[in-house]
Amino acid sequence: MGQSKDSLKALREFEHQGRPYRYYSLQAAQDNGAGHVMRLPRSLKVLYENMLRHEDGLAVTHEHLTTFCEAVASRQFDKEVFFHPTRILLNDSAGIPLMADLAALRAAVTRNGGDPDRINPQIPADMVVDHSVMVDAFGTPRAFDENLAIEFERNQERYKFLRWAQQSFRNFRVVPPGTGICHQVNVEYLARAIWSEPSGGKTLVYPETLLGTDSHTPMVNSLGVLGWGVGGIEGGAAMLGQPITMALPRVVGCRLTGQLQSGVTATDLVLTLTQRLREYKVVAAFVEYFGPGLASLAFSDRATVSNMAPEYGATMGFFPVDAQTLQYLEQTARGQSNQLIEHYARLQNLWHDPAEAQPDYDEVLEIDLSQIVPSIAGPRRPQDRIPLSESAQRFTTDVEQGAPRLPTDGVSVKEKPWKLTHGAVVIAAITSCTNTSNPSNMMAAGLLARNAVRAGLVSKPWVKTSLAPGSRVVMDYLSRAGLQDSLDQLGFNLVGFGCLTCMGNSGPLDPAIAETIETSGLVAAAVLSGNRNFEGRIHPLAKANYICSPPLVVAYAIAGNAGIDFERDPLGLSADGQPVFLADIWPDATEVATLVNSALDPERFRARYADVFEGDSHWQRLPVARTDTFEWDPDSLYMRQPPFFDDLSPAMPQKKALLGARALLVLGDSITTDHISPVGTITPSSSAGQYLSNLNIEPADFNSFAARRVNHDVMLRGAFANIRIRNLMANGREGGWTRHMPDGVIMPVHTAAECYKHENVPLIVVAGKDYGAGSSRDWAAKGTQLLGIRAIVAEGFERIHRSNLIGMGVLPLQLPPGITRDTLGIDGTEVFDIADIDQIEPRSIKHCTITRADGSSTTVELLCRLDTPLEAAYYENGGILHYIARQMLKTT
Template sequence: MGRSLDSLGTRRTMDVNGQQFAYFSLQAAEEAGAGPVIRMPRSLKVLYENLLRHEDGKAVRKDHLLQFADAAAQPDREMEIFFHPTRILMNDSAGIPLMADLAALRAAAVRNGGDPALVKPQIPADLVVDHSVMVDAYGSASAFDANLDLEFDRNGERYRFLRWAQGAFDNFRVVPPGTGICHQVNLEYLARGLWTTTDGNTTIAHPETLLGTDSHTPMINGIGVLGWGVGGVEGGTALLGQPVTMMVPRVVGCHLTGRLPAGTTATDLVITITERLRAHGVVGSFVEFHGAGLKALSLSDRATLANMAPEYGATMGFFPIDEEALRYLDVTARGGDHLALVEAYCRAQGLWHDPTEVQPDYAEIVEVDLGSIEPSIAGPRRPQDRIRLADAAARFGELAKGYGALPDGGAPVADQDWLLDHGHVVIASITSCTNTSNPSVMLAAGLLARNAVARGLTAKPWVKTSLAPGSRIVADYLSRMGLQASLDQLGFQLVGFGCMTCMGNSGPLDPAIAQAIDTHGVAASAVLSGNRNFEGRIHPHVRSNYICSPPLVVAYAIAGSLRVDLTREPLGTDPAGQPVYLRDIWPSAEELAEEVDRALDPDVFRERYGDVFTGDARWKAVKAPQSGTFEWDADSLYMKEPPFFEDFGPDLPPVTDIRGARVLAMFGDSITTDHISPVGTITPSSAAGQYLQELGVAPADFNSFAARRVNHEVMIRGAFANIRIRNEMADGREGGWTRDADSGEFVPIHVAAEGYRQAGVPLVVIAGKDYGVGSSRDWAAKGTTLLGIRAIIAEGFERIHRSNLIGFGVLPLQFMPGVTRQSLKLDGSEAFDIGGLAEGLEPRRHLPCRITRADGSVTDIELICRLDTAVELDYYRNGGSLHYVLRGAMGHA
């Protein structure tokens, strides 16, 4: 970090236990004329300190420092700032493609006479291999090892690349497979809460800040770390030393009071707040939790709530540091003198939370009484669609009316004496970072399983059960406290430490069950303790997906169906023929509290994380060459050199108007990145599956889209090809279909795009509101650009996806307020001419657009250019953000 100009004279020192630390004082900034800094929300104070510490007279100027507080106090006033994160966090599904892009950038640098070492991480980066393990084996003591063996077999090429990257790049560490999910490893070990850096002989204390290549990076907000999810493109740009450009965000305060009633969980709280904040409208905002209710929430409860920020639409869900945060740092082996520094710094900077003190000035405040929370689930296809548990069976009954009739009693399953019905739970998975990081809900699941086993209950035979904790710490305390044995008896054996069912790595269903679903059109269900339940994500054979707490996952596995009312009907009967209700086996609040107090042990954290980067014998056996540039194998079906920099040169490419563009696809509202770029199973009937089979790959070896992300030939065939996507040009068909403008035939989207490419015809996509919501998936942008799509024209964009589109040279354009594809009566046969690009773009400029219809009539409209900042404009002119960085490193930008 370069020395700050410190034009406001804010650098101060503090003594903590006899050691001197420099810091940039927010109080001093206010006294120097920076406005009402002390009254700002705590999250904005962290952003402002970041500006003070990085003042260089260019990206961060004195006028930024003087205007920030006033801009923060006026939500309607737009002000662009530059943010410098402390570090980068990556999962493997986004991190491997990002590092592959860096490897391709090195190759481009060499082709243009540059030094490959110009491309290197400028800030610390950690990649956790957590998205590649699948639930192939389950329901047995050997499931964990079997799945890990399969993971290494399938991903050998990817892991060799990572081993190369470990040696080729400084500032880059890898947490090997079989360790945990990036967000939980981050929460339990990687994060410090407060960071220190050196400036000569001086140690500077400052808030820890983070960007992560996964939407659920805000989980770390639970420990007071400012961080959020970005696309791998934006993350890579930051990794290479570029600040992140952003507008001063609106901050919505969420004021918590009371405490959770007995019988409710942190998951119920999360589902309820997700619904409340979605309804309030916090998209693109920071949400900051405060109030007396924080004292009733453990740090793990807070992290669970922060994790779901993407689901309620916020950039972050920030919790300030207080006594509970210090307790958690201590119990997770990050205590000692560090705690004294964290507390002293936060108190000095006004970052400490005390509910009895005057709270900051928020743009708006949402009130939540924790005592009003009820047991809930969310689904069947969006995490914000909360359903009271008491209403869940009736709601599914209404849904089932649209699924069509089954044979009397349900669909027969080969060699079984039971029938499969709509709503039968075929997947019940305790999975994902959201809840498996939380001892209270994990122990509740274990205690409920113990009580269920004691009453003689079992899971239904059609349920695929799995337990995939977010870290080995969870397996340690479940085993140590004697609860894993009961979970095992219900089929919830350990299957892996990673993001599995939640991201679509749920593995195959029993073939007989899959056949019955296909043959009879059974609307099967899944219940999971994750955060994402979008259409087609969890499993291609599962129609409806519900998010719920880990103990409810266990309960639904026993009940076997969404049609069972868990609040009124028995889960089953005991050996004496007596009905057993959920209330009979639900653990008491007192017992659960006692177990939670015993769960976490600092010595266990020291042991588990003492050699976290070393890996097991499988990882150590992965060999890779040591070289500055990576040698790509042209025949590889996993690791192909990314094509995005093949034509890179020192000169800026010309920016041209879009003329005669045809519509490749037209969509409604809430098209997710899962719709645009599936992450889970590659099916044999899909275009990607057919391509792999033509190359001799058997369906059992397809792996997932996430694992094939550095093979653009596979990924382009998955673009806009989710099994549930509905292109309005495809006459009601689901999946990746479109109508060819010339022939009128329905063809796969990638086939149509290739035809247009050969004819030299540019393409656009038309969409409704919230385009690109969901996971921060690079390939939703990469696939878009490789299909030849020049622009996305939508009613509104999700923040990360809009940034990713720009990062790969695709222009996001927004309809003017009140204008939609319906009001324009578009059907996809039109041609589009978009001007104003070649003559000189400006941020948010209105661009003229002429729509020519099939009958020759013309409609002229204006579109809002959603290049929101000058930096985004520079990225677009360069053909993408990484192109911009490389030209700058080579002295050509």
């Protein structure tokens, strides 16, 4: 890190335990003209300290530092703020494409006479390989080994590339497959809470900050670490030393009071918060938790809440440092710096003390923890919370009423001795970092399984059961507590350490069950302890998807139907024929707490993470090569050289007016990145599946879109191809279809895009509210760009996807309040002209003339969502990495 100009003379020293330290004092900055820094929310204090430390007169200036507090007080949410993260966290589904982009960028820089060695991470970057394993084998003791072997076989080319990247890029480490989920490994091992580096013969201390290429990066906010998810595109820029530009965030204080009642889980809490905060509209805001209720929330409960910040729409769900933070660091073998952390946090007024004056939040929402009740969420969004007591009734009204009528006793399944009715649970998965990082939830699941087995209950035979913890430590403490055997008896055998079902890698259903669902119209259900249940995400054949706590996942597997009324309906019959209800086997809170206290053992964490970067024999057998540039195999169907830099040159691209454009799609509200770029299994009937079939690839070897993200020919055919996407231009047909104009022929989206390309017709997409919600999926922007879409016209954008679009040179344009595709009467037959699109100014107004098929026209003013000058520069260059490359070529 370069030396700060320190125009506010904030660099100070302190002594702790006989050692000298340096730090950038927030109090000194306030005393020297920065304004009321010490009244800021704690998350903004960390952001301000980051600016103090990086004052260079260019990205961060004296004016930035002296006007920040004034901008916060006057709510200037369009003010540009620069942020330099301490480190980068990558998952493999976004991280491998990012490293492939950097490899392609190295080649492009070399072609233009530049130095490829300049394309190296400038800050520490860690990748955890966690998104590639699938639930192929399940319900057996060998499931983990079999799935891991299949994973390495399927992903051999991708993992060979990773081994090359591991050797060829500096500041880059890889946590190999079969270890855990990036967010859980992050909070259990990688994160430090504070960072330090040599400075002037002393040690400079400052808060740890982070960017991650997965939207659930905010899980680390539970440690008081400022960090959030970005797309791989923006993450790559940060890795290369580029400051992240952002608009000043609105900070919503969430004041917690009371404490959770016995039997209420952290999952119930986070589902309630997700519903309340979505309703409160915290999209792109910092949510900061505080208040007297904080002390009663264990760290693991906070991690569950922070993890789901993307689900309630916030950039972060920030918990300040306090005694619970230090206790968790001690329990996970990182307590050696606790005294220094506490000293620094108190010195900078970052420590949480509910007795101190409340910071100056923009708004405050109060949540009484004692009012939280057991809940689930579904059938298609995480914010759609349902009290468990109302779940049966809501299933009938939300799902079953619109479903085809079935025989009273259900539909037969070929060669099976049972029948299925609407709501049949075909997937029950304990999965995802949201809940498997929480020992209370996992112990509760194990205890419920033990009690169920003792009562003589079993899982229903049509349920695909799986256990996918976020780290190996979880299996250690479940086994030590004697609970894994009971989970195994109910079919919840270990299937892998990774995201699996939560991200759509749920694997195939029994063919007979799949056939029954497809032929009968049966509404099948999936239940999971994950964070997302968007349409088509979990499994294409599971139309109703519910998020719930791990113990409830086990209960649903035993019940076998999502329409069960847990208060009135028994889960099953005991060995002596007596009905057994959920209340009969629900775990005792005292027993859960006792087991949790024994689970968090520092020696267990120390042992598990001692060789975390080494990998198993599968990983070690992969060949290792060290070369400056990667040698791409032109015949590979996994690792193709990305095309994004093929035309890179030092000259700036010319932005053309957008005239005579057509809408490729007209979409509704809440279009997620899953709709735009599916991540799950590639099906034979899809355009991508047909493409692979034509190359003589068998369906069993299609793998997932996540695994083929470095094959643009596959990914292009997956863009806007989710089986549940509804394009209003497709005459009611679901899936990746559109209507080519002016002939009106219905065809696949990518086929229509090819036609428009040959006809030299520019393209736009028209959409509603919350466009791009969900995962921080860079391919949702890459696929958009490769289809030839130059602009998205929407009522509103989710933060990460808007940044990704700009990072790929696609312009986000926002409709005025009260103006929608419906009020404009847009049906896809129109022609769109935006003459002034080549004039690049942040948050300027662009005039769009819409000409209808009958010749009439309307002009609407669109807000250009290039929110900062740097975003405008990225767009003008054709993308963020293009901008960085040109800056490098200028100084070579």
